[in-house]
Amino acid sequence: MPPSPAQRFPLGSLIVIAAVLGGSAAAFAYTAGWLSPERLSRERVLAGLSPPGGPAPGRRRNHVRGICFTGSFEANGAGAALSRARVLAAGSYPVIGRFNLSGADLAEPDAKARVRGLSLRIAAPDGSEWRTAMITAPVFPVATPEAFYALLQASASREPGAMAGFAAAHPEIAAFGAWARSAPWTGSYAEERYNGLNAFIFTDASGGEHVVRWSMRPEAQPVPVPPEQLAGRAPDFLDEEVKARLAAGPLRWTMEVMVAEPGDPVADPSKAWPEGRRRIDVGTLTVQAIQAEPDGPCRDINYDPTVLPEGMRVSADPFPAARSSAYALSYERRAAEAAQYPRTAAGGRP
Numbered sequence: 001m002p003p004s005p006a007q008r009f010p011l012g013s014l015i016v017i018a019a020v021l022g023g024s025a026a027a028f029a030y031t032a033g034w035l036s037p038e039r040l041s042r043e044r045v046l047a048g049l050s051p052p053g054g055p056a057p058g059r060r061r062n063h064v065r066g067i068c069f070t071g072s073f074e075a076n077g078a079g080a081a082l083s084r085a086r087v088l089a090a091g092s093y094p095v096i097g098r099f100n101l102s103g104a105d106l107a108e109p110d111a112k113a114r115v116r117g118l119s120l121r122i123a124a125p126d127g128s129e130w131r132t133a134m135i136t137a138p139v140f141p142v143a144t145p146e147a148f149y150a151l152l153q154a155s156a157s158r159e160p161g162a163m164a165g166f167a168a169a170h171p172e173i174a175a176f177g178a179w180a181r182s183a184p185w186t187g188s189y190a191e192e193r194y195n196g197l198n199a200f201i202f203t204d205a206s207g208g209e210h211v212v213r214w215s216m217r218p219e220a221q222p223v224p225v226p227p228e229q230l231a232g233r234a235p236d237f238l239d240e241e242v243k244a245r246l247a248a249g250p251l252r253w254t255m256e257v258m259v260a261e262p263g264d265p266v267a268d269p270s271k272a273w274p275e276g277r278r279r280i281d282v283g284t285l286t287v288q289a290i291q292a293e294p295d296g297p298c299r300d301i302n303y304d305p306t307v308l309p310e311g312m313r314v315s316a317d318p319f320p321a322a323r324s325s326a327y328a329l330s331y332e333r334r335a336a337e338a339a340q341y342p343r344t345a346a347g348g349r350p
């Protein structure tokens with residue numbers, strides 16, 4: 001008999017998953033009403049993301065730690081075969097981005113964040129924008145926003161079997177767990193591949209539609225570093241490393257768009273699409289300058305994945321709409337608390 005998902009999925013991995021998602025397995029204050037079959041609201045999702053001591057005022061409610069950058073996206077024109085969006089026509093477009101780490105605990109050292117993120121706002125001269133927030137995991141842990149909320153609850157639960165029970169009920173989490181256990185860690189944001197995971201629909205100039213996902217492939221060669229070694233580095237070593245690396249020259253990624261074929265799981269980011277799907281390199285991201293977040297240009301951007309130019313739109317994938325709603329509330333709250341996240345005398349210089 002094949003092992004149950006819980007058996008296949010050792011507890012250590014479940015703890016890793018709990019840790020990378022931003023919820024906490026430690027004491028958790030919210031219980032009342034959570035087990036009643038109420039509608040999943042963005043307020044409850046943010047409560048689920050909150051660390052035990054509450055969110056850091058003025059900051060993002062997830063991926064709280066990060067650093068801004070500016071640069072450009074040089075579209076090579078190949079993406080025009082898939083989308084008529086202005087940002088995919090050959091040309092250079094300004095970017096405001098953010099390197100970031102999953103989790104809502106400001107005090108967590110960089111070495112503990114299994115999931116790293118890259119957020120981009122690419123602006124076109126026609127006023128349109130393409131916002132996207134990608135992560136290093138090749139698949140999302142769960143198939144639906146509701147399951148994501150259930151996962152936050154399980155990871156915060158004091159019940160010893162909560163995570164094992166969750167994994168048994170959501171076997172799709174095994175693929176993420178396998179990645180979290182086995183993928184090499186690196187010592188740099190610059191050496192990571194970042195994946196959009198959610199599926200969107202691109203419309204080309206003839207009205208043809210293509211279901212796509214995108215990723216950013218680093219120019220820098222990844223150098224594996226054991227996590228025990230990273231633990232010995234400064235708590236913010238990723239910020240320091242990326243600043244030092246940039247001083248030696250710009251950082252680059254190639255944007256790769258993958259096109260689904262009929263039958264591919266287009267509404268489920270926990271499932272990779274089969275190998276061999278058409279992949280088109282549509283352009284190059286060049287990171288030219290880094291700015292500390294308190295005064296940096298990414299501070300007040302909401303990297304809402306539904307902010308898309310004409311020629312791109314959301315698909316049957318339910319995540320972008322759910323993310324949009326949660327990100328908006330996170331944005332509203334952090335903007336209202338701006339005084340508690342003061343700008344610095346350094347004026348944004350890293």
Ligand code: HEM
Pocket residue numbers: 045049059060061062063066098100117118119133134135140144145148195196197198269301302303319322323326327330331334
């Ligand atoms: C229902 C599922 C999800 C929820 C509830 C959620 C929630 C959040 C929240 C509240 C923020 C802070 C937003 C802000 O204040 O601007 C955030 C940031 C972020 N999320 Fe998600 N997220 C979800 C799924 C995803 C997925 C699927 C990805 C990657 C494919 C992702 C990647 C990121 C990244 C990279 C950031 C940092 C954005 C920034 O730099 O501002 N999230 N998430």
